[in-house]
Amino acid sequence: AQSTHVAITPGDGVGPEVVAEAVRCLQVLREKHGLALEWTRFPWPSHAWHEEHGESWPEDALEQLAGYDAILLGALGDPGPMDDSERYLLPDSISLAPLLDMRKGFDQWVCERPARLLPGARQYLKDDRAKDIDMLVIRENSEGEYVSQGGRLRKGTQDEVATQMEVFTRKATERIIRYGFEQARKRAEERVQQGRTRSFRTLDGRTCESQVCVITKRNALRHWGDMYTEAFEEISQEYPDVATHHELVDAACMKFVQSPWAFDVVVASNLQGDILTDLAAVLSGGMGVAPSCNLNPTDPDMPSMFEPTHGSAPDIAGQGIADPTAMLFTTARMLDWLGQKDEALALAGKELFDAVAADLAEHGGERRATREIGEEVCRRLKA
Amino acid sequence: AQSTHVAITPGDGVGPEVVAEAVRCLQVLREKHGLALEWTRFPWPSHAWHEEHGESWPEDALEQLAGYDAILLGALGDPGPMDDSERYLLPDSISLAPLLDMRKGFDQWVCERPARLLPGARQYLKDDRAKDIDMLVIRENSEGEYVSQGGRLRKGTQDEVATQMEVFTRKATERIIRYGFEQARKRAEERVQQGRTRSFRTLDGRTCESQVCVITKRNALRHWGDMYTEAFEEISQEYPDVATHHELVDAACMKFVQSPWAFDVVVASNLQGDILTDLAAVLSGGMGVAPSCNLNPTDPDMPSMFEPTHGSAPDIAGQGIADPTAMLFTTARMLDWLGQKDEALALAGKELFDAVAADLAEHGGERRATREIGEEVCRRLKA
Ligand SMILES: CC(C)[C@H](C(=O)O)[C@@H](O)C(=O)O
Ligand SMILES: CC(C)[C@H](C(=O)O)[C@@H](O)C(=O)O
Numbered sequence: 001a002q003s004t005h006v007a008i009t010p011g012d013g014v015g016p017e018v019v020a021e022a023v024r025c026l027q028v029l030r031e032k033h034g035l036a037l038e039w040t041r042f043p044w045p046s047h048a049w050h051e052e053h054g055e056s057w058p059e060d061a062l063e064q065l066a067g068y069d070a071i072l073l074g075a076l077g078d079p080g081p082m083d084d085s086e087r088y089l090l091p092d093s094i095s096l097a098p099l100l101d102m103r104k105g106f107d108q109w110v111c112e113r114p115a116r117l118l119p120g121a122r123q124y125l126k127d128d129r130a131k132d133i134d135m136l137v138i139r140e141n142s143e144g145e146y147v148s149q150g151g152r153l154r155k156g157t158q159d160e161v162a163t164q165m166e167v168f169t170r171k172a173t174e175r176i177i178r179y180g181f182e183q184a185r186k187r188a189e190e191r192v193q194q195g196r197t198r199s200f201r202t203l204d205g206r207t208c209e210s211q212v213c214v215i216t217k218r219n220a221l222r223h224w225g226d227m228y229t230e231a232f233e234e235i236s237q238e239y240p241d242v243a244t245h246h247e248l249v250d251a252a253c254m255k256f257v258q259s260p261w262a263f264d265v266v267v268a269s270n271l272q273g274d275i276l277t278d279l280a281a282v283l284s285g286g287m288g289v290a291p292s293c294n295l296n297p298t299d300p301d302m303p304s305m306f307e308p309t310h311g312s313a314p315d316i317a318g319q320g321i322a323d324p325t326a327m328l329f330t331t332a333r334m335l336d337w338l339g340q341k342d343e344a345l346a347l348a349g350k351e352l353f354d355a356v357a358a359d360l361a362e363h364g365g366e367r368r369a370t371r372e373i374g375e376e377v378c379r380r381l382k383a
Numbered sequence: 384a385q386s387t388h389v390a391i392t393p394g395d396g397v398g399p400e401v402v403a404e405a406v407r408c409l410q411v412l413r414e415k416h417g418l419a420l421e422w423t424r425f426p427w428p429s430h431a432w433h434e435e436h437g438e439s440w441p442e443d444a445l446e447q448l449a450g451y452d453a454i455l456l457g458a459l460g461d462p463g464p465m466d467d468s469e470r471y472l473l474p475d476s477i478s479l480a481p482l483l484d485m486r487k488g489f490d491q492w493v494c495e496r497p498a499r500l501l502p503g504a505r506q507y508l509k510d511d512r513a514k515d516i517d518m519l520v521i522r523e524n525s526e527g528e529y530v531s532q533g534g535r536l537r538k539g540t541q542d543e544v545a546t547q548m549e550v551f552t553r554k555a556t557e558r559i560i561r562y563g564f565e566q567a568r569k570r571a572e573e574r575v576q577q578g579r580t581r582s583f584r585t586l587d588g589r590t591c592e593s594q595v596c597v598i599t600k601r602n603a604l605r606h607w608g609d610m611y612t613e614a615f616e617e618i619s620q621e622y623p624d625v626a627t628h629h630e631l632v633d634a635a636c637m638k639f640v641q642s643p644w645a646f647d648v649v650v651a652s653n654l655q656g657d658i659l660t661d662l663a664a665v666l667s668g669g670m671g672v673a674p675s676c677n678l679n680p681t682d683p684d685m686p687s688m689f690e691p692t693h694g695s696a697p698d699i700a701g702q703g704i705a706d707p708t709a710m711l712f713t714t715a716r717m718l719d720w721l722g723q724k725d726e727a728l729a730l731a732g733k734e735l736f737d738a739v740a741a742d743l744a745e746h747g748g749e750r751r752a753t754r755e756i757g758e759e760v761c762r763r764l765k766a
Binding site for chain 1: 460474475476479483506507508509510528529531533534535538539540541542543544545546547548549550551552553554600601602603604605606607608609610613632633634636637640641653654657658660661662664665666670
């Protein structure tokens with residue numbers, strides 16, 4: 001049997017630093033745990049490649065990546081130094097484009113971002129129930145606000161009109177909502193296996209073990225809001241065991257702060273999901289620990305892409321202080337996705353949680369050394 | 384001289400309850416402080432009116448309201464009871480439409496939502512610096528994501544496509560950004576008068592007494608993001624005394640949780656402003672205390688509209704427990720707008736802060752009686 005082969009694209013800023021620790025762990029997993037995985041590193045997409053070639057990645061980049069079983073990405077978006085007029089040389093709309101191109105090119109229509117408060121991680125909320133945060137935000141990743149349609153009429157003049165089209169299809173809406181319900185069921189089953197339970201109320205007063213909350217802004221963005229509402233109502237009939245809930249995006253942000261522990265699975269559009277996942281990440285320990293993946297669950301020939309939620313963080317790049325935890329969780333999710341469940345668990349199971357928690361406790365929830373954390377995790381993986 | 388005349392539209396849910404307390408205070412201000420103000424109450428827009436007439440308000444509602452100097456609105460959006468299939472009789476996209484119609488009809492292009500942590504109010508953040516939160520979110524209120532353009536093609540079928548157009552004009556962009564800079568200066572001056580100072584750093588290392596942060600999602604919604612960026616850079620040249628800052632909306636949500644005290648004036652688009660103001664409201668004491676206003680600063684013939692940030696809260700309506708504080712701050716902002724500065728200060732100055740703070744302390748930052756708070760404020764106004 002052919003071994004699994006992933007493409008690693010470290011990217012910019014802290015990307016290569018946290019990827020180095022992920023690779024260190026993969027090596028241990030290969031040597032000590034028999035992980036059957038190969039990888040190939042790519043110098044693109046990156047700022048450096050852009051400087052040399054005038055583009056963030058080669059023209060046939062997607063074709064090259066298509067041959068791999070998955071893509072592990074560090075972070076993109078190093079703006080480079082500022083020029084004389086305080087403008088960055090490479091605006092993020094250019095340097096980050098490959099991210100969106102990959103998601104689109106490989107039809108990675110699910111973006112999964114789980115949020116659980118890591119023990120010992122920095123806690124922003126006063127309420128102690130924050131330790132119970134355990135939600136999965138599922139972001140529609142293929143359309144919506146991110147279709148890149150629109151433009152600038154009479155650009156730069158006083159009469160300029162800039163437009164941006166949001167396009168939502170019923171098919172993509174139904175598949176992401178259905179995916180949300182499936183994940184809710186799966187999470188409930190996992191909880192049962194772990195001897196944990198949660199309970200959620202349905203509108204008609206029944207109690208369920210899981211919940212899906214769908215997000216829209218249907219009182220202002222009515223067209224797709226109504227379509228989402230109808231699709232959600234229809235599909236929920238197939239899942240009478242899952243409680244349902246609808247929140248407007250503004251109220252959802254508020255409730256994420258007031259009672260994030262009340263959410264289970266949250267399904268949101270591309271932009272609203274982007275906003276909610278940043279919020280969920282910071283509420284559950286910060287960007288340094290928030291994993292993310294862009295999945296194509298329908299076409300096995302298309303690679304899925306795994307990247308931490310955080311960006312390239314140019315302000316701390318090169319100092320060796322970026323937290324690799326998000327990257328390690330992301331890597332574990334990739335192994336899980338590739339069917340290497342035991343190795344995924346070894347990497348991101350109790351061991352990683354404990355290692356990180358111990359380290360966080362020691363350093364007061366603040367910055368630690370990237371390498372130190374990676375080495376500590378490796379030590380535990382070897383033991 | 385003609386006295387000032389405002390239209391009061393209590394609306395639905397808790398709207399009439401909190402409006403009653405505002406009116407009680409206005410009466411005291413009229414009797415004891417010589418406030419020259421008349422008001423007329425309207426039974427619309429409301430759910431009840433809709434039930435009787437099949438529409439939320441009369442066809443000539445905007446013409447009727449146009450004759451007033453301002454509009455004081457309670458809250459809209461009572462969905463009414465659910466029908467047999469658990470659907471609300473009046474979806475919020477219909478019951479809330481008058482709100483958007485007023486904003487548009489009277490070209491209330493500024494939505495101002497200040498956020499300061501009310502002493503004694505519920506604090507969600509652990510960090511004690513939350514008590515220093517003092518920001519003004521200025522939301523573009525006339526276009527952008529809220530233009531209501533788009534529709535549903537092949538509605539209800541598997542091939543449905545729902546679109547929503549975002550339209551941004553250079554003129555509206557410049558006027559809201561310039562408004563932001565003007566407010567930043569004004570706030571800095573007020574702080575100096577009050578013997579307070581704040582300091583913000585510019586990109587080139589200078590220190591300023593105020594800051595404007597502009598929000599976009601230019602790395603994904605590039606067209607208007609770029610236009611905003613360019614307009615912001617251009618206009619900032621006219622205000623070298625104000626520090627500038629750009630944040631992506633997702634990062635801004637994160638920073639609102641991590642360090643909301645670092646913001647001064649924030650300028651955001653219609654939808655992004657909607658999201659950020661809910662977040663700012665909850666971080667600074669909750670919806671019960673967050674005022675809001677929809678201003679037309681350019682056309683004196685068009686009434687501005689003053690409404691608390693909160694909605695009709697059907698879950699607590701009729702119980703007399705809605706917090707009228709947001710409504711009272713909103714009313715004070717209206718008086719200030721109408722040139723009744725002393726009365727505005729009497730209502731929302733130290734007195735109100737103290738009354739509310741004392742009450743909050745007594746009740747542990749939780750729900751109190753609507754009437755009780757209103758009466759306490761009146762008592763202080765009479766004294
Ligand atoms: C970099 C940017 C285009 C991207 C997004 O908005 O999707 C990022 O914020 C994310 O959340 O992955
Ligand atoms: C009711 C709704 C349409 C409105 C908005 O989105 O503007 C509300 O959320 C607000 O913030 O005033």
